[in-house]
Amino acid sequence: MTLITDVRLRRILDSRGNPTVEADxxxxxxxxxxxxxxxxxxxxxxxxxxxxxxxxxxxxxEEAVPRLVGEAYAGNQREVDAALHAADGTDDFSEIGANSAVAISMAAAKAGADVLGAPLFQHLGGAFRGQNFPIPLGNVVGGGEHAADATDIQEFLVAPVGAPSVEDAVFANATVHGTVADLLEERDVPCGKGDEGAWAPSIDDSEAFEIVDEAVSIVQDEVGFNIGFGLDVAGAELYDSETGTYEYSDRSRDTDEQIEYIAELVREYDLVYVEDPLDEDDYDAFADLTDEVGDQTLICGDDLFVTNTDRLVEGIDRGAANSILIKPNQIGTLTDAFDAIELATQNGYDPVISHRSGETEDTTIAHLAVATDAPFIKTGAVGGERTAKLNELIRIADDAT
Ligand SMILES: C=C(OP(=O)(O)O)C(=O)O
Ligand SMILES: [Mg+2]
Incomplete structure (x- = not known):
C-alpha cells in the first residue's frame, strides 16, 4: 500500500523570500x-x-526519484532514507542536496502516515507517543547572523519550564515577546524583527539581558508558573580562528574568558539553556564549560554536533555538552535525525528539536518532537512559519491533527 508511485519536486518560497525545495x-x-x-x-x-x-x-x-518510484515503500522510512543515501553516493548529500533529501524524506514519512490514517507523530514514534510535549524555546530578542546591527548573541530564548500545558507554554512565550516590545518602547528603542521573528534592537547584550529578564519576571507573575530563559550564543559566528578570540562589539574574549563569561551568565540569570557557547571545533572548551555548569543548565551543541552521530560520539567521549540540537536538514534524512536522537538519549544528552532561521509552513518538526519525547523544541515565538509548528503542537495536544 505504501509503495511510492510518484515523487514531485518544486521550488517554493521560504520565510526569507528565498527559494527552497518542496517534495510531494x-x-x-x-x-x-x-x-x-x-x-x-x-x-x-x-x-x-x-x-x-x-x-x-x-x-x-535524476538520481533519487528512480530509486524511489516503484522501488521503495513510504511506510518504511529507513528504506526510503537508505535509497536517498544510495542515490546521493556522498557522505554529505553534496550530490542531490540535503535540501532535496530532507524534503523527500519528510514527505515520505507523511505519505506513510497518511496511508495508515495516523498522525505523523504516531507513525514515527508509535502508539504510546502523544502524552508528553516539548517545552517550546521562544526566540524573543536576537541578532548575530539573523539581524543586522542588533545583539552579538544570536538568540535570547524564553523557556516556560513550569507551564502546565504546551498551549500555556506557547502563549507564555508570545506574551513575553509582546512584553519585550513594551519594554523596548518604554526605553525609546526602535526596532524591527530578525529572521525568526525575534525583536532585533540596536542594543548591547547586557541591555538585552536586562530587558528579557524583566519581561520574563513580569509574565511569570502574570501566568503563575515558572519561566526561565536561555541563549543561542552561536559561538562559531563570534569566534575568530586567527586570533583565537570571541569578537563582541565592545571587546574580545579568549577561550578561557568566554567560558567564564558564559558560566557567570548561567549563574546570574539562572539560564536553563545555553546553545553553542563556544566554537564548533572546540570540544575541549565545551567539556570545560560542561564540567563547570553542566549540572545547572543544558549546554547544547548545534554547530558543534550538526545532528551528526559521529560528531556526537566524539562529544560523548570527551564530555562536551549535555544536549544536542536536532535539525533534520543538517543531516539530510529523518532516519539520521532519529539515530542522533536515540544516541543522545541513551547517553543522557537531551535532544532539542529545532527549526532553521529560513522556514516554511511545514510542521514536521512538531511531530518529530512529540514522536521522540524530546524535552524541548526551538521554533520561535511568533510569525506564520513559526506558529505553524507551535499551533500544530497545540493541535496534537488537542488530538486534532
Ligand atoms: C536556528 C538557528 O539558526 P540557523 O537556522 O540560521 O542556523 C540556530 O543557529 O540555532
Ligand atoms: Mg544554533
Missing part, C-alpha cells in the same frame, strides 16, 4: 505527503550540503 510523495494506495526543506543562515561548517534549489531538484530527479 504519492503512494500506490493514494497516500500523500508534502514537505519542504528549511534553510540556515548561521550554518555549521560540518552540516550536510544545501545545494541551490534548482540544482538540488534536478539532481534528485
Amino acid at each position: 510523495v504519492v503512494t500506490e494506495s493514494g497516500g500523500f505527503g508534502r514537505a519542504a526543506a528549511p534553510s540556515g543562515a548561521s550554518t555549521g561548517e560540518y552540516e550536510a550540503v544545501e545545494r541551490p534549489p534548482s540544482e538540488a531538484i534536478a539532481a534528485a530527479r
